[in-house]
Amino acid sequence: MLKRLITYLLGHLRIEVRGGSLERFLNLAVAQGIYLWDIERTELHMRASIPLGDFWALRPVARGSHCRVRIRGRYGFPFIVSRTKRRPALIAGALVCLAFIFWASGHVWIIKVTITPPQNLDRRAVEAVAAEAGLRRGVWAGNVDLKRVEQHIQERMGEVSWAIVRVQGTRAVIEIVEKAALPRVQADQAGCVNLVARKQGVVEQVIPFQGEPVVKQGDIVQEGDLLVECAFKYWEGGRPAVFPGTPLPPRLDVARIVVAQAIVRARVAYQKYWEVPLTQEVLEPTGRTATRWVLKWRDKPIILRGEQYPSQDGVPFARYRESRRTYSLGSWRNWRSPVELVMVSAEEVNARKERIPQARALEQARERMAAQLRWLLGPSDQVLTPLSAKVETQGPDFLGIRVSVETLEEIAWPRAGEPLPVPVPPQPETNPVRP
DSSP: OHHHHHHHHHOEEEEEEESSOHHHHHHHHHHTTOOOEEEEEOSSEEEEEEEGGGSTTHHHHHHHHTOEEEEEEEESHHHHHHHHHTOHHHHHHHHHHHHHHHHHHTBOOEEEEEEOTTOOSOHHHHHHHHHHTTOOTTOBGGGOOHHHHHHHHHHHOTTEEEEEEEEETTEEEEEEEEOOOOOOOOOOGGGOEEEEESSOEEEEEEEEEESEEOOOTTOEEOTTOEEEESEEEEOTTOOOOOOTTOOOOOOOEEEEEOBOEEEEEEEEEEEEEEEEESEEEEEEEEEEEEEEEEEEETTEEEEEESOOOSSTTSOSOSSEEEEEEEEEOOEETTEEOSEEEEEEEEEEEEEEEEEOOHHHHHHHHHHHHHHHHHHHSOTTOEEOSOOEEEEEEEOSSEEEEEEEEEEEEEOEEEEEOOOOOOOOOOOOOOOOOOO
């Protein structure tokens, strides 16, 4: 298959061979390394396909076999190009067509809007707001900032809880998650769970799923402050019409007590003070080493190489660095190999005190802060600013360094809330029926 593709790209001919000795023609062609395929033989002639580059090599073959060779067909890419060269209008039309397809495929021609229930938003309003951010029919897809469009829709339309914009070829898809509006039902006071702040910070993003948010972007919250209230609320006069950019009236009456669910991200600042010593211990090898091979049979050591020294570790050095390798037959389920080989290599070292520069002390403080952040931050949290280290105090053998950093974290934390008052709609008066 690959050889056929190559011959099509390079071009091939369909030839007819007459007269002389056809068998000798084939033998001489094979001896010259000429590739022939699709051979058809009759009593008078023979037809075969040959690569375009091997055609001129057939002249000595035809002369040696006393045969005549004629071309009956030309196939492949080179002949297509040669034919199209005689038709410049066709080439120009093809290039214009390809250019138009490329140009058209880079634009957005279809905008699809999907809205989750209760679908009180108008799709035309969503398209109009998206057009304000640059997403409209006919726009070049590379010039559309999807993140900016999503943020603009959420800022302009208060009833949007979440917006996702994707571009798929020439189609743009806008997915809108609308804030739910539930009918008035009897509240379940036991299920009231609020979301509170677990850290102090500045709110950057609030995405409510269930409940009523009580904070917005830019608010400063302290640890324990209420972020999302465990309630759905409704409007006293019925649900108002939703228009982009029009502020909605506040929701006053409780519709339902729920478990609050939301994503609340805030900028959190960390500061930590460390005293870093200016001297550190440096270990230098002396060149003396000791090696032991120990064969353990049911936890009983058998020394194969090396000596048994009186020290507790079996090493003749006071200070050393050790490398240990263990080889065993492995284990399977509850079975463990009773035999293992332990190879221990000890290298004697001497310790000396070395004074470190101030830049190294600052780097050590930053490394300690980075290690703490790896424990404090979750998978979706991120560090916004580089670690900043500043010397506050300096002693003869230490530096007092304060490290500061700012992060973007999810700070919402569930906490059982106080029961909320649920208004009971007035019941119509009924007059008893007297007999």
